Amino acid sequence: xxxxxxxxxxxxxxxxxxxxxxxxxxxxxxxxxxxxxxxxxxxxxxxxxxxxxxxxxxxxxxxxxxxxxxxxxxxxxxxxxxxxxxxxxxxxxxxxxxxxxxxxxxxxxxxxxxxxxxxxxxxxxxxxxxxxxxxxxxxxxxxxxxxxxxxxxxxxxxxxxxxxxxxxxxxxxxxxxxxxxxxxxxxxxxxxxxxxxxxxxxxxxxxxxxxxxxxxxxxxxxxxxxxxxxxxxxxxxxxxxxxxxxxxxxxxxxxxxxxxxxxxxxxxxxxxxxxxxxxxxxxxxxxxxxxxxxxxxxxxxxxxxxxxxxxxxx
Numbered sequence: 001x002x003x004x005x006x007x008x009x010x011x012x013x014x015x016x017x018x019x020x021x022x023x024x025x026x027x028x029x030x031x032x033x034x035x036x037x038x039x040x041x042x043x044x045x046x047x048x049x050x051x052x053x054x055x056x057x058x059x060x061x062x063x064x065x066x067x068x069x070x071x072x073x074x075x076x077x078x079x080x081x082x083x084x085x086x087x088x089x090x091x092x093x094x095x096x097x098x099x100x101x102x103x104x105x106x107x108x109x110x111x112x113x114x115x116x117x118x119x120x121x122x123x124x125x126x127x128x129x130x131x132x133x134x135x136x137x138x139x140x141x142x143x144x145x146x147x148x149x150x151x152x153x154x155x156x157x158x159x160x161x162x163x164x165x166x167x168x169x170x171x172x173x174x175x176x177x178x179x180x181x182x183x184x185x186x187x188x189x190x191x192x193x194x195x196x197x198x199x200x201x202x203x204x205x206x207x208x209x210x211x212x213x214x215x216x217x218x219x220x221x222x223x224x225x226x227x228x229x230x231x232x233x234x235x236x237x238x239x240x241x242x243x244x245x246x247x248x249x250x251x252x253x254x255x256x257x258x259x260x261x262x263x264x265x266x267x268x269x270x271x272x273x274x275x276x277x278x279x280x281x282x283x284x285x286x287x288x289x290x291x292x293x294x295x296x297x298x299x300x301x302x303x304x305x306x307x308x309x310x311x312x313x314x
Contacts, residue, residue, distance in 0.1 A: 002030035003289070007192070008085060009093035010034045012068045012181060015047045017250035018200060018243075019097035021278035024050075025286045026093065027057040034062040034081055034091075060084075068098060069173050071180070078184045090192035091185055093289050096178040096199045096222070099252035101170035101215040104162040167214050174218035179225050186236060196289050197233075197240040199226050200281075201300065203308065205244070211257055223300060230298030239297045243284060246276035246304025271306040280305070 009026045013019040014035030023033045033054060039047055044065075054061050062084055066073045085091075178199050185191045201219040204212045222242065229240040247266035253259050266275055284303045287293060302308060 003092065005030070006032075006085075006089040007092045008032045008034060008081075008089055009095065009289075010036070010081070010091050010181075010185070011093075011095045011097060012036050012177075013097035013099060014063075014095075015039050015043075015050070017097065017099065017248070017252060018245065018278050018281045019095060020050055021282035022093075022095055022097070022285050023054055024057075025279070025282040026289070027054045027059045027061070029286065030057075030059060031092065031289075032060040032062075032089070034064075034077075034084075036064045036066060036068045036077060038067055039065060068181070069100070069177055074180065074184055078188055078190070082188050082190060085190060090195075091190050092192045092195055093285065094178075094182060094185065094191075094195065094197045095285065096181065096197075098173055098177065099250070100173040101218060102162060102166035103211045103215065103256055104160050104166060105211050106162050106213055108161070162214055167217065170214035171218045171221050174215060175221035176225055178222060179229065182229060182233070182238070182240075186233070186238075191236065191238060193237045194291070194294060195236075195238050196285075196293075197226070197229060197238055198285055198288070199223070199240075199242045201242050201244045203244070203247075209256070209262075227298050234297065239288075239294060241288065241296060241298065242300045243281055244300050244302045244304070245281050246270065246302075246307040248276045248278060248281070250278065266307055269307050269310050270304070271310050274305070276304050276307070 003026070007030070009023070009031050011019045011023055011033065014023050014033075015037035019035070019037075023035055027033050035051075037047070051061060051063060062081065064073075064077050064080075066077065068074065068077075081091075178197070182191075182197055185195075199222045201223055202215075204216045205219045205223060208216070226240045226242050229238065233240065247253065247262055249263060253262070256262065263275055267273055281303050284301065288296060288301075
């Protein structure tokens with residue numbers, strides 16, 4: 001069912017991953033799209049092709065290559081968006097898909113007393129440990145999930161440790177900035193009478209991954225903010241929810257040390273033996289944007305194909 005012609009989606013982080021997939025999905029069903037992204041000039045030819053495809057759906061597209069975390073830029077974008085929407089246009093969907101955080105350890109790693117599994121296996125076989133590690137990592141990238149027990153451990157910069165500024169910046173960019181944008185739209189009366197606000201979280205909200213502490217804190221803060229929004233903004237018609245995607249091969253995931261290990265383990269756990277795709281998440285956001293989903297509010301909705309419930313002994 002197509003959306004009304006004056007319906008808009010505002011997507012923060014809309015040039016790749018979940019944000020871009022959602023833009024494509026909603027635009028194919030008649031929703032106009034405003035994308036805020038921050039990309040270098042060299043990436044723009046690829047991104048412009050994606051934007052052209054969205055325009056090809058017959059909807060209006062407004063794009064800003066700007067810092068979504070800067071208050072002045074947020075105000076400027078709000079002003080231009082208000083002018084574009086006019087008297088009747090309203091934002092039905094607000095998606096926060098900003099992936100900008102610090103992936104640093106809390107303290108320097110200490111080597112294991114008896115060496116890692118890869119080194120022990122290399123010693124037993126009488127071969128070079130570095131060569132074995134490189135081979136295992138290559139097989140990981142090609143989908144050999146069962147090798148996760150002997151793969152080389154993720155490499156983290158020894159000199160860059162998580163500090164207070166890293167933590168504060170990450171919590172704001174990937175967490176509480178959603179509230180700032182929601183308030184911007186609310187103050188300008190740009191939210192639809194039944195607006196849907198979405199944040200994105202991950203399994204790192206409960207499971208500790210090395211180097212993920214700041215991002216995990218941001219995700220938990222976002223979840224808390226969304227619950228509060230679900231209560232306090234309900235009188236304005238806002239429904240606020242969080243999507244918890246399974247492990248997805250996005251540019252943000254590839255920045256995490258050991259991402260190949262995470263992907264391999266996720267494939268092993270998933271009942272469908274594949275990773276979550278950005279389109280899987282976009283499909284759920286599309287469903288939740290419809291009138292029939294109006295009574296879903298304040299929830300963390302898993303979109304992972306059952307990855308979180310399945311063990312590996314199958």
